[in-house]
Amino acid sequence: MIEVGQSVEVSVTSAANGGHCVGRADSGQVVFVRHALPGERVTARITAVGKGGRFLNADAVQVLQPSAHRVAPACPWAGRCGGCDFQHADDEVQRHMAVDVVADLLRRLGGVSSIHGAALEVALAWVPLEHGPAGGGSRSRVRYVVGADGVLSMRAHHSHELVPVGVCPLGMPVAAQAAAAHEGTPGTEVEFVVDDDGEVVTVVDGIGDDLVTRRVDGRVWRLQPTGFWQVHPHAAETLSHLVCDAVAAQPGERVLDLYAGAGLFSASVAEQVGENGRVEAVESSQESVNDGATALADLTQVTFHHADTRRWLRERRGEAADVVIVDPPRAGVGAEAIADILRMGPRVLAYVSCDPATFARDARAAAEQGYHLTAVTLVDMFPMTGHIEVLGVFRPGAHDCPGGCD
Ligand SMILES: C[S@@+](CC[C@H](N)C(=O)[O-])C[C@H]1O[C@@H](n2cnc3c(N)ncnc32)[C@H](O)[C@@H]1O
Structure with a gap:
């Protein structure tokens, strides 16, 4: 044995x-x-x-x-620190591995074998995001634990063991500078958050010393540093454009932005539906709802709902929506909520996922409601790690598009 x-x-x-x-x-x-x-x-x-x-x-x-x-890992802590999985892999194989993992999960858990008649490995699109060698500068927020000797540390893989990394090379350079200068109390958790003005906000044990500024397409958010925002410095804008292009919301339409955070996607689809349309942003964090409602106050077509998405959907059974966007945490949306969404009869569902396994499981639930994947895009938001970000676009009756679809 x-x-x-x-x-x-x-x-x-x-x-x-x-x-x-x-x-x-x-x-x-x-x-x-x-x-x-x-x-x-x-x-x-x-x-x-x-x-x-x-x-x-x-x-x-x-x-x-x-x-x-x-390749030879650029980080001396590769293999010991639990933060990265693939410091020993070049960019090309990281891309191939991510595509293979998503294709395999879609086949096994999602029951999806092809898209537009093309094999999944060919059909899956890949959007690279700029980063330095070995993933450098790909994180606008980096969290450490202060070790007993005061050295900033990260946890080993699936362990409480602290690895005294000092400075994580994946952080943006200003986050690295702030980390190098930080003198923390042993045992505290410290996070350095770089905002879109290049300012670093320090969060110690969940308490931040300032708000962070985020900017996408000319709109400005002032956010609690602990609230959700995409970590890669180019991710928010990239995802927002990908989602908007995918749904192409029309003037006057009703859009649901579920798991909305501070309304990143709501802001851009609001421009598409115009003043006669309606965008409903559903989010469980009061902090994000408050910050989002303030940032989008001029968009009268947007309403924020502080609610649990599943319960909110249950209370709206029988209603209709034209477009639905979901961006759930790793647990995914779940079969019941997927069914509630698709019974509203949207012409398109844009599903942003940070866990391809739950995404694949939800794709199976969508197929049971007659909605099929017409496009899947992987976004290179987490280089050097096994985390994979996916945007899937579902449309009704579009399985392999026998009648033709875009
Ligand atoms: C991956 S983030 C996406 C946020 C936003 N789409 C963005 O890109 O900035 C997921 C969001 O879902 C929220 N959330 C988690 N569970 C939820 C639930 N059951 N109902 C509503 N929102 C939830 C989290 O607070 C978080 O803001």
Whole structure:
């Protein structure tokens, strides 16, 4: 019986969801292995044994046959810090792994085999976002724990162990400067949030020292630093444009922006529907509702609802909507709420997801209501990590578009 701490040789076949790869040990056992790449043969140390020994979790400790896409990690803490999964992988293989993971989940959990008749690996679009080497500057907020010796630290993967990184290279340069200058109390959590004016707001144990300014397409938000905003400095604008292009809301239409945050998408679709249209932003955080309602006060067609999305939808059964946008947390929307949304008869549902597994599960629920994926775009918002951001566009009766669709 194999045990934690033992080593096995693994032939790594593909990427798996969650920042690791999957392969087989010589015994035939399935192994989820971190810090490896598809096509490699590695020696891996077992970190966990799955129920009944059906699979193993492991960490590559020696690369026997390296991938051509393996690179020397730029961060000295790669492999120990839990923040990054793929410091050892070049950009190209990170893109391929993300596409393969989403395609696999859509097939297995979503029951989706093709889009417009094209195989998923071909149909999935990829939008790169600018970042420096090894993901540098891709994060406008970086959170640390102050270690016992005062050194800024991050947690090891799935562990409370602190790794004394000092400064995380993924943060924007001003966040790195603020981190280098910070003298914190051991045990406190500190987060450096860079706003769109380049100011750094420091949040200690959840309390910020100022508001942050966000700007998209000329609109200005003043937000609590603890409220949700897209982390990559180019993500908010990119996602907002992608969503607006996908839904192309028409003057006078009713749009629901569910899990709306401070109304990033509401602001831009409001311009599309005009003064005679209606945009309803539903958000569970009072802080985000307050900040969003203030930022969008001039858009009289937008109404913010401080509510749980699922309950809000249940209370509106029988109503109609033309366009629905959802951007849920990792748990996804869920089959009941997907059914409630699609029974409103929208001509398009734009689904922004930070978890392709729940996205795929919700795609299956959408298909049961007669809505199918007509486009899926991956946005490179989290380089060096296993996190994957997806925009899926669902339309009624458009499965493989036999009648033609855009
Ligand atoms: C991924 S963020 C998206 C926010 C916004 N679309 C944006 O891009 O800035 C998800 C948002 O959903 C909110 N949320 C989480 N659970 C919710 C629920 N059950 N009902 C409504 N909003 C919820 C969170 O507070 C967060 O603001």
